[in-house]
Amino acid sequence: MSSSTSSSEPLRLLIRVLLFCSIPITILGAAYRWGPHASRIDYMGAVAMKHARLDALPSPKVIIIGGSNAAFGIDSERLEKALCMPVVNMSIHASLGFRFMVEEVKGSIGRGDLVIVALEHSCYSKSTKDNDLHILTADRYLGALHYMPWYQRPKVVVGIAVMRMQGRWKELSGAWKDDSLDPVYRANGFNAQGDVISHLDRPPREASRQQAVDFFEPYIGEEFDPLVRALAVEVNTHGGELVFTWPSIAKSSFRSTFHQAMRDGLRESGFEIIGRTEDYVYPDTLFYDTHYHLNAKGRQVRTTQLIRDLCASAQVHCCVGPGSVP
Amino acid sequence: MLFPSFAFLVFLPLVFLGYWYAFAKNLRLQNIFLLVASYLFYGWWDWRFLGLLFFSSVADFLIGLAIDRAPTIRTKRRWVALSVLINLSLLGTFKYFNFFVDGMHDLLATVGLQPNLPLLRILLPVGISFYTFQSLSYTIDIRRGSIKATHDPIAFLAFVSFFPQLVAGPIERATNLLPQFLTPRQFDRGSAVDGLRQMLWGFFKKLVVADTCGVLANEAFAGDVSATPGISLFFGVFFFAFQIYGDFSGYSDIAIGCARLFGIRLSQNFATPYFSRSISEFWRRWHISLSTWFRDYVYMPLGGWRTKWGRLRNILITFAVSGLWHGANWTFIVWGVLHGLFYVPEILRNGKARRDVASLRDLPSMLWTFTLVLVAWVFFRSATVRTAFAYLYYMVANAFLHPGALLKWLARPEFGWVLVLLVVEWLARKQEHALERLPGSVVLRWAIYLLITLVLLLYIDLSVPNEFIYFQF
Numbered sequence: 037m038s039s040s041t042s043s044s045e046p047l048r049l050l051i052r053v054l055l056f057c058s059i060p061i062t063i064l065g066a067a068y069r070w071g072p073h074a075s076r077i078d079y080m081g082a083v084a085m086k087h088a089r090l091d092a093l094p095s096p097k098v099i100i101i102g103g104s105n106a107a108f109g110i111d112s113e114r115l116e117k118a119l120c121m122p123v124v125n126m127s128i129h130a131s132l133g134f135r136f137m138v139e140e141v142k143g144s145i146g147r148g149d150l151v152i153v154a155l156e157h158s159c160y161s162k163s164t165k166d167n168d169l170h171i172l173t174a175d176r177y178l179g180a181l182h183y184m185p186w187y188q189r190p191k192v193v194v195g196i197a198v199m200r201m202q203g204r205w206k207e208l209s210g211a212w213k214d215d216s217l218d219p220v221y222r223a224n225g226f227n228a229q230g231d232v233i234s235h236l237d238r239p240p241r242e243a244s245r246q247q248a249v250d251f252f253e254p255y256i257g258e259e260f261d262p263l264v265r266a267l268a269v270e271v272n273t274h275g276g277e278l279v280f281t282w283p284s285i286a287k288s289s290f291r292s293t294f295h296q297a298m299r300d301g302l303r304e305s306g307f308e309i310i311g312r313t314e315d316y317v318y319p320d321t322l323f324y325d326t327h328y329h330l331n332a333k334g335r336q337v338r339t340t341q342l343i344r345d346l347c348a349s350a351q352v353h354c355c356v357g358p359g360s361v362p
Numbered sequence: 363m364l365f366p367s368f369a370f371l372v373f374l375p376l377v378f379l380g381y382w383y384a385f386a387k388n389l390r391l392q393n394i395f396l397l398v399a400s401y402l403f404y405g406w407w408d409w410r411f412l413g414l415l416f417f418s419s420v421a422d423f424l425i426g427l428a429i430d431r432a433p434t435i436r437t438k439r440r441w442v443a444l445s446v447l448i449n450l451s452l453l454g455t456f457k458y459f460n461f462f463v464d465g466m467h468d469l470l471a472t473v474g475l476q477p478n479l480p481l482l483r484i485l486l487p488v489g490i491s492f493y494t495f496q497s498l499s500y501t502i503d504i505r506r507g508s509i510k511a512t513h514d515p516i517a518f519l520a521f522v523s524f525f526p527q528l529v530a531g532p533i534e535r536a537t538n539l540l541p542q543f544l545t546p547r548q549f550d551r552g553s554a555v556d557g558l559r560q561m562l563w564g565f566f567k568k569l570v571v572a573d574t575c576g577v578l579a580n581e582a583f584a585g586d587v588s589a590t591p592g593i594s595l596f597f598g599v600f601f602f603a604f605q606i607y608g609d610f611s612g613y614s615d616i617a618i619g620c621a622r623l624f625g626i627r628l629s630q631n632f633a634t635p636y637f638s639r640s641i642s643e644f645w646r647r648w649h650i651s652l653s654t655w656f657r658d659y660v661y662m663p664l665g666g667w668r669t670k671w672g673r674l675r676n677i678l679i680t681f682a683v684s685g686l687w688h689g690a691n692w693t694f695i696v697w698g699v700l701h702g703l704f705y706v707p708e709i710l711r712n713g714k715a716r717r718d719v720a721s722l723r724d725l726p727s728m729l730w731t732f733t734l735v736l737v738a739w740v741f742f743r744s745a746t747v748r749t750a751f752a753y754l755y756y757m758v759a760n761a762f763l764h765p766g767a768l769l770k771w772l773a774r775p776e777f778g779w780v781l782v783l784l785v786v787e788w789l790a791r792k793q794e795h796a797l798e799r800l801p802g803s804v805v806l807r808w809a810i811y812l813l814i815t816l817v818l819l820l821y822i823d824l825s826v827p828n829e830f831i832y833f834q835f
Contacts, residue, residue: 045551046382050375053558056808060815168825191368195824205820 064197071200074175081176081223095146098123102154103130105283109330111339112229120355125230130156133165139183149276163259171195236332256301282316286327311345363406403525411487419522430511445501461690489529500536517543526620532631532651547625557622559797564615572608575601592761639727641704678702
């Protein structure tokens with residue numbers, strides 16, 4: 037091994053390493069261009085359909101943002117009848133983070149729009165999330181990159197290439213089979229408004245799939261308040277209304293301390309969550325798989341309660357009386 | 363910041379360029395740059411614990427100076443005692459407080475008392491066990507006269523926080539690492555290239571072997587052991603053995619290789635430990651920097667290696683403490699004590715340590731040692747001592763339940779990767795790392811690099827953060 041003190045040596049080594057890296061980078065580029073999607077499960081692909089609706093709907097309209105609790109557990113058609121406005125349910129997965137959710141609707145809020153926010157607990161503590169869901173989302177809808185922080189974008193693009201390469205390998209090795217596709221978590225499992233409906237006529241998943249919520253410390257993250265305020269400014273600028281509601285949660289996963297922390301956090305930002313906590317805590321039997329995902333019956337119970345709370349709120353104008361919930 | 367992460371992929375070349383170009387002309391500036399980079403690396407995980415790292419480093423730097431100036435041995439000892447107190451207090455508070463409170467609670471409960479003892483709800487700072495031990499060895503070594511106290515605070519802080527080995531070792535001695543921060547480093551291309559190779563092999567061990575084996579090990583240890591075939595339980599712990607080896611030795615390879623890019627030589631931490639022919643040899647090859655630390659700072663000061671019984675007692679104490687170092691749980695203590703007990707026959711036989719490398723004729727003794735290590739790993743991996751005993755019991759009791767499961771396990775790709783690891787490391791067992799000696803042809807070498815890189819890309823799991831097991835210790 038030769039020793040050298042030449043000042044160009046480190047740079048020459050780095051260039052050589054980059055030269056070598058150009059080979060796997062080329063392969064990754066090819067995988068990005070010609071490879072299959074990152075995952076056979078195209079659930080996150082529904083983001084594209086939701087955005088098409090968001091862009092097409094005239095104002096005033098209702099925009100629902102949140103995680104999968106709102107995707108699985110709200111009947112937007114009934115909401116449309118109660119509020120006499122078209123609804124777009126942008127909710128899909130809590131792990132995209134509140135920041136992503138805010139960024140994706142911010143530019144599309146129009147005059148008189150009603151924005152309903154139903155966040156899971158994790159969105160309060162960590163607003164910017166960093167996980168493979170962002171890759172899976174951008175893999176199906178590249179526009180989703182705009183809703184991520186700039187520093188996440190290169191990583192997500194590389195992640196798409198890596199996962200597409202892995203997808204090609206799985207195809208070639210036979211690891212991907214059609215029967216591995218999930219009948220519920222798929223892009224065509226949503227209705228026109230953006231609600232998940234593929235689970236409605238299915239029996240609940242076996243007991244092992246009934247996952248209790250894995251809670252961490254109840255706290256409100258530093259990013260939460262500025263994001264809420266930014267969203268409120270955007271809504272107010274257009275003469276709209278911003279309303280917060282509770283997420284649906286199974287009784288066995290309910291922790292009052294967390295709900296209290298959510299309420300306190302929002303109060304500090306100057307907002308109230310409409311309705312009573314206990315009206316959104318349901319028996320475990322009303323859930324389809326995780327303790328956030330309501331089944332058909334639970335979805336109706338929750339939607340009825342949501343409409344009642346919205347109509348009772350001074351911020352929202354309902355076109356039906358409180359006693360005649362559609 | 364994790365080694366297998368996009369952030370590190372950007373961080374490393376930038377630090378490399380800054381280190382060799384922007385600050386190379388001035389040693390002090392280069393050390394400041396390295397210090398800032400190391401704190402950034404650590405703070406990426408959680409900046410709130412940077413203060414702890416800084417406090418521990420500054421305390422030992424000042425105590426080091428005080429020891430140097432102290433006029434008498436007695437005063438020097440007092441300063442060392444203070445250093446021990448500070449470092450062990452940090453460890454005690456952040457790592458062991460709840461363990462001891464729980465223990466106290468259980469003890470009082472046995473005499474009918476139900477005290478309401480407070481528990482701390484705090485995160486364990488990553489790498490605290492590593493950097494406190496490294497910092498602590500500095501003050502002890504000054505007292506022993508093995509090293510002079512440094513008057514350069516920047517060099518010392520950079521020595522304690524050097525990012526490649528900060529969070530999971532190797533636990534460096536000041537005698538080896540500190541002088542490298544006090545003298546100008548020169549770029550050695552051959553050494554840097556070898557470092558890159560070692561990093562590549564480390565990533566292979568971590569991402570391809572450890573992370574894939576880990577999935578199977580987790581399933582085995584999380585399942586209902588009473589209904590699981592014994593062969594599946596055996597493979598559960600077998601895969602855990604390769605998960606922890608691939609994970610930890612992979613980290614060490616990446617750390618050592620990364621340090622070489624900066625002209626810094628770290629100590630070897632693993633030397634194909636699963637080819638050991640005895641438990642004592644295993645401990646000369648597994649987590650070498652920790653076992654030598656315990657040898658020099660716990661076992662030797664206990665002073666009883668002169669007689670057989672004294673040696674026996676001190677071995678057991680040292681292994682128990684080593685177990686406790688790994689975590690605040692009885693499972694780790696039992697794991698340590700078991701290794702101490704496995705040592706006993708060797709002490710009684712008074713056998714001489716074998717320094718040569720193993721050959722195929724040594725296969726029976728290697729398999730026997732590996733079996734003992736596996737038994738101990740069951741305790742290390744289990745949530746409680748009770749579940750560990752249950753795991754071992756059902757491994758034997760269910761030995762003939764679905765014996766056909768053996769073929770299923772042998773056909774798994776993870777087993778294939780373990781075989782690849784074993785074959786490559788067997789062929790390279792005389793080397794410091796598996797890719798140290800490669801064919802002379804550039805095309806062939808690049809083909810090997812490319813093959814490993816493509817396997818890494820195919821196996822990296824982007825749905826998990828790829829954290830290292832030893833971060834929690």
